[in-house]
Amino acid sequence: MPYLDHAATTPMRDDVRSAMAPYQGDRFGNPSGVHTVARVAKNAIEEARERIAAAIGAARPLEIVFTGGGTEADNLAIAGSALFRTGGVVTPAVEHAAVLESARFARRLGSEVTVVPVDSSGVVDPEEIASAVTDQTAVVSVMTANNETGVIQPIDAIARLVRSTRGRVTIHTDAVQAFPSLPIRVTDDSPDLITVSGHKIGGPKGVGFLFVRNGTELEPVIHGGGQELGRRSGTHDVAGIVGLAVAVEAAVAEREQYVNRVGAARDRFEHDLAARIPIEVTAGGADRLVSHSHLRFPGIRAETMLVRLDLAGVAASAGAACHSGAIATSYVLAAMGIAPDVAAESVRFSFGRGDDAVSGAEAARIVAEVAGGLP
Amino acid sequence: MRALVAMSGGVDSSVAAALMLEEGYEVIGVTLKQWVGAGGAMPVAGCCTVSDAEDARRVAAQLDIPYYVLDYVDEFTAAVVEPFGAAYLAGRTPNPCIECNRKVRFTALLERTAAFDADVLVTGHHARIERDEQGWHLRTAVDGTKDQSYVLHMLGQDDLSKIRLPVGEMTKAEVRSRAAAMGLRTASKPDSQDICFVTSGDYREFLAERFPETALPGPIVDSAGETLGEHNGVTGFTIGQRRGLGIAVGDARYVIDIDPTERRVTVGTRDELLSDGCLVDDVSFISGSPPTRPDVTVKVRYRSTAIPGTLQPVGDRWEIRFAERHPAPAPGQAAVFYDGERVLGGGTIEEVIRS
Numbered sequence A: 001m002p003y004l005d006h007a008a009t010t011p012m013r014d015d016v017r018s019a020m021a022p023y024q025g026d027r028f029g030n031p032s033g034v035h036t037v038a039r040v041a042k043n044a045i046e047e048a049r050e051r052i053a054a055a056i057g058a059a060r061p062l063e064i065v066f067t068g069g070g071t072e073a074d075n076l077a078i079a080g081s082a083l084f085r086t087g088g089v090v091t092p093a094v095e096h097a098a099v100l101e102s103a104r105f106a107r108r109l110g111s112e113v114t115v116v117p118v119d120s121s122g123v124v125d126p127e128e129i130a131s132a133v134t135d136q137t138a139v140v141s142v143m144t145a146n147n148e149t150g151v152i153q154p155i156d157a158i159a160r161l162v163r164s165t166r167g168r169v170t171i172h173t174d175a176v177q178a179f180p181s182l183p184i185r186v187t188d189d190s191p192d193l194i195t196v197s198g199h200k201i202g203g204p205k206g207v208g209f210l211f212v213r214n215g216t217e218l219e220p221v222i223h224g225g226g227q228e229l230g231r232r233s234g235t236h237d238v239a240g241i242v243g244l245a246v247a248v249e250a251a252v253a254e255r256e257q258y259v260n261r262v263g264a265a266r267d268r269f270e271h272d273l274a275a276r277i278p279i280e281v282t283a284g285g286a287d288r289l290v291s292h293s294h295l296r297f298p299g300i301r302a303e304t305m306l307v308r309l310d311l312a313g314v315a316a317s318a319g320a321a322c323h324s325g326a327i328a329t330s331y332v333l334a335a336m337g338i339a340p341d342v343a344a345e346s347v348r349f350s351f352g353r354g355d356d357a358v359s360g361a362e363a364a365r366i367v368a369e370v371a372g373g374l375p
Numbered sequence B: 001m002r003a004l005v006a007m008s009g010g011v012d013s014s015v016a017a018a019l020m021l022e023e024g025y026e027v028i029g030v031t032l033k034q035w036v037g038a039g040g041a042m043p044v045a046g047c048c049t050v051s052d053a054e055d056a057r058r059v060a061a062q063l064d065i066p067y068y069v070l071d072y073v074d075e076f077t078a079a080v081v082e083p084f085g086a087a088y089l090a091g092r093t094p095n096p097c098i099e100c101n102r103k104v105r106f107t108a109l110l111e112r113t114a115a116f117d118a119d120v121l122v123t124g125h126h127a128r129i130e131r132d133e134q135g136w137h138l139r140t141a142v143d144g145t146k147d148q149s150y151v152l153h154m155l156g157q158d159d160l161s162k163i164r165l166p167v168g169e170m171t172k173a174e175v176r177s178r179a180a181a182m183g184l185r186t187a188s189k190p191d192s193q194d195i196c197f198v199t200s201g202d203y204r205e206f207l208a209e210r211f212p213e214t215a216l217p218g219p220i221v222d223s224a225g226e227t228l229g230e231h232n233g234v235t236g237f238t239i240g241q242r243r244g245l246g247i248a249v250g251d252a253r254y255v256i257d258i259d260p261t262e263r264r265v266t267v268g269t270r271d272e273l274l275s276d277g278c279l280v281d282d283v284s285f286i287s288g289s290p291p292t293r294p295d296v297t298v299k300v301r302y303r304s305t306a307i308p309g310t311l312q313p314v315g316d317r318w319e320i321r322f323a324e325r326h327p328a329p330a331p332g333q334a335a336v337f338y339d340g341e342r343v344l345g346g347g348t349i350e351e352v353i354r355s
Helices: A014-024 A036-056 A070-084 A097-108 A126-132 A155-166 A238-253 A255-276 A302-311 A331-335 A357-372 B011-022 B050-063 B073-089 B096-115 B157-162 B172-181 B203-210
Strands: A064-067 A088-092 A113-116 A137-141 A170-174 A193-197 A208-212 A292-296 A346-350 B002-006 B026-033 B067-071 B120-122 B127-132 B135-140 B218-222 B227-231 B254-259 B264-268 B274-285 B295-299 B307-314 B317-327 B334-339 B342-353
Touching: A014 A238, A036 A064, A036 A238, A064 A070, A070 A088, A070 A097, A070 A137, A070 A170, A070 A193, A070 A208, A088 A097, A088 A126, A097 A113, A097 A170, A113 A126, A126 A155, A137 A155, A155 A170, A238 A255, A255 A292, A255 A357, A302 A346, A302 A357, A302 B067, A302 B096, B002 B011, B002 B096, B011 B026, B011 B050, B011 B120, B011 B172, B026 B050, B026 B096, B050 B067, B073 B096, B073 B203, B096 B120, B096 B157, B135 B157, B295 B317, B317 B342
Parallel strands: A088 A113, A088 A137, A137 A170, A170 A193, B002 B026, B002 B120, B026 B067, B218 B264
Antiparallel strands: A064 A208, A193 A208, A292 A346, B127 B135, B135 B342, B218 B227, B254 B264, B274 B317, B274 B342, B295 B307, B295 B334, B307 B317, B334 B342
């Protein structure tokens, strides 16, 4: 039963589950208290913070802000930057909705939002980003890699160019999809804000973090008891944070193996599939994450393909998951200049840490069989 | 054998899905997403809305069958919602559910039936499909009070050969008790009456918002042309309507004519309302060809009694003559022809005949 929707979510790792278990049992404390029960929980989240900081090379553990997932971290990054002094947002058209909708929210509160177009592969030109930045810009947000197509953005080049021409504008990147595949390391040149989500890397759902470089100006977007140094109020999901730390460390430690195995799965999948049926790889010539395979099956509606795949036991998706369960037209593909009828024939397959060349070949066999039986 | 079940979230389609499972079919449930509310969200109240889709999803989970929401918003808006407003502007009383069945639902569902490799399409309609040596027949439901054959009159032989209506053989009470016995969450859910895209429950409000010209005032006159009052838009009126005319006259008055260009509503006595028949357009016949004998019964309104009449072709339209004078039907509604329990076909009422 091939699960080819790891970009939507991943199965939880066993080591994550066992690390979390005590905090869903005896160690149930609220880390904000003064007693022993609270202290046990507080130690757990601070240890998790240190381990995550070390894993991504952050100089200070407190640069890690725990959030209720990737979307919330993006909201904090975009709205938090834009609201601090009502500054503008510059972002490409293919960002995740968490970024684009946060930018729209900031606009309603008075920020200027500039959405920068992308090329036919979905890649944004660093020059275009830099030239959209003004003295009023508070934050530039460019995803490390796209969630639908897996296409990698030149985030380092963008950060370098913006800083060299515009000074110290806050740079944010949503690294949710890229984290298991690409080396996400904090350096002087890296973005100031980095979003990571737990459940895309074998961790729990509903927990993530935002790396916030020391000194970055950020207005909180969730208000309350002042947890996370006031940057994100609300009682900590202690078990989730402990699980997140295990998942982050494992993803970093296993990255090379992940890239080799998952890359072999994806490449074998696309190779075998192309040998059997007509497919077009979306942005096939661009730098892509090893996990993603976004394909068009000419003449077959994505909806038909997905239902037939599901009935054959294969989980895949058409772009981003939509809350009603119906399939919406992808704005990412539209921004790449892909015609709606072509987009409507496109399906995303995404591989994960359990895959390898053998499972990639098996997936290709089943998908070809399903597609082959269709007009 | 695989069955595609159109699940609306109501009790009938829930039971239909369960019955197909009992028959040994591999069942797939689908809901057509036809309409989005403000901000792109599905409407939360009324038929075909998000809460109904959730009910359908939950029933599918309970039955342990795969379930999908299929997006037909664009098709539905173009084929049903826009013409709905246009029809009112033309002084008609459209039946959007029939337009939807004719132009969207069955086309879409039969197409999906083939695409998902299913053998039959199943809906929760109360009507019966039967076959004999002459072909496929559509008959009224066992439960006459719930009969929905009227809204299925546009189906043809090919369609009927692929459709199953398992609850058409049951009374509504039987459907509900089966649902209760199976523990389906929709067992005691009330029947839906609303138009699925009119979420407030008030179609006039919907029209006024989406088609502002439908809310322009005009005169209410009698058959002699005497002005009796003013109205706030012709959409508030249907031929034959008696209540809510907003005029004070001694005895009962009925809407006998609507002139959309003058935005004039004419009212008259019950005698003046009577008509001799109507012209019907877009006619299709279940068997593929017209009946050999002109004598039929006809329903000119949903949930009405079929009345006797004769059916004759007039150019590419058909003329119904009532056996006895009858209150005028409303143009825009469907006229559906019957031979006893058997549906012969039907079309859209174009014009009232008075002579």
